[in-house]
Amino acid sequence: MEDLKQVAAKAALDYIKPGSSIGLGAGSTIAHLIHYLREEASLLESITTVTSSFNTQQLLQEYGFKVKDIASVSHLDLYFDGCDQFDHQLNALKSGGGIHTREKLLAAMADKFILLGDGSKYVTQLYTTFPIVLEVIPEAVPFVIKQVKKLFSLANPVIRLSNKKDGAVITENGNLLIDIWFSAFPPIDSINHRLKEIPGILETSLFYNMAHAAIIAGKKGVEVIKKDPAYFI
Numbered sequence: 001m002e003d004l005k006q007v008a009a010k011a012a013l014d015y016i017k018p019g020s021s022i023g024l025g026a027g028s029t030i031a032h033l034i035h036y037l038r039e040e041a042s043l044l045e046s047i048t049t050v051t052s053s054f055n056t057q058q059l060l061q062e063y064g065f066k067v068k069d070i071a072s073v074s075h076l077d078l079y080f081d082g083c084d085q086f087d088h089q090l091n092a093l094k095s096g097g098g099i100h101t102r103e104k105l106l107a108a109m110a111d112k113f114i115l116l117g118d119g120s121k122y123v124t125q126l127y128t129t130f131p132i133v134l135e136v137i138p139e140a141v142p143f144v145i146k147q148v149k150k151l152f153s154l155a156n157p158v159i160r161l162s163n164k165k166d167g168a169v170i171t172e173n174g175n176l177l178i179d180i181w182f183s184a185f186p187p188i189d190s191i192n193h194r195l196k197e198i199p200g201i202l203e204t205s206l207f208y209n210m211a212h213a214a215i216i217a218g219k220k221g222v223e224v225i226k227k228d229p230a231y232f233i
């Protein structure tokens with residue numbers, strides 16, 4: 001059977017011009033895109049890449065792409081990333097990877113932020129099957145948990161634990177992750193503002209009003225969904 005993530009990744013190639021600066025996120029769809037980019041000699045040699053993901057960085061380096069450090073970049077032509085799910089307004093949850101702070105940084109510096117995935121990721125509205133994740137400085141964890149419970153009666157905030165070692169997951173920035181499980185989401189246009197008023201929270205995994213377009217592959221083929229129909233990608 002055809003791998004739809006692979007189909008979406010191949011379609012993304014049409015939007016990448018030689019010489020451009022490209023940000024790449026995490027996951028299997030992005031890995032497929034990198035495989036396709038490698039097959040295009042004019043792109044492999046000319047594009048500059050930067051990534052939010054350790055695994056993606058390993059792949060890019062193995063294939064000989066030019067990879068810049070995030071700290072040396074303030075602008076990107078394009079940022080491609082997968083997600084756990086996204087809605088009709090292109091609001092996305094990027095909760096699984098635990099690297100959303102870096103992902104959001106790269107998404108924010110790109111002229112065009114394009115989500116990639118198979119059709120299963122596209123939902124009418126975001127479901128609570130995924131948590132909203134907070135990256136939190138270690139000293140603030142008990143305070144943040146208390147404040148989240150006060151702010152949202154339907155929230156269950158839990159520290160993300162590692163299943164590969166004893167203890168909590170520690171992010172690349174030396175912080176902890178708090179998964180907030182909701183039985184129902186509060187209005188999503190207010191969630192980020194409300195959470196980010198709590199001192200100690202670095203970033204949330206809700207990418208609200210950030211993506212410009214999404215390329216998804218389903219049984220009926222590839223669909224490009226644009227936030228603004230007049231938007232050119």
Ligand SMILES: O=C(CO)[C@H](O)[C@H](O)COP(=O)(O)O
Nearest residue numbers: 027028029082094095096097
């Ligand atoms: O947002 C993410 C994690 O938080 C990843 O981009 C997403 O999980 C990748 O998914 P896939 O492997 O289906 O491309």
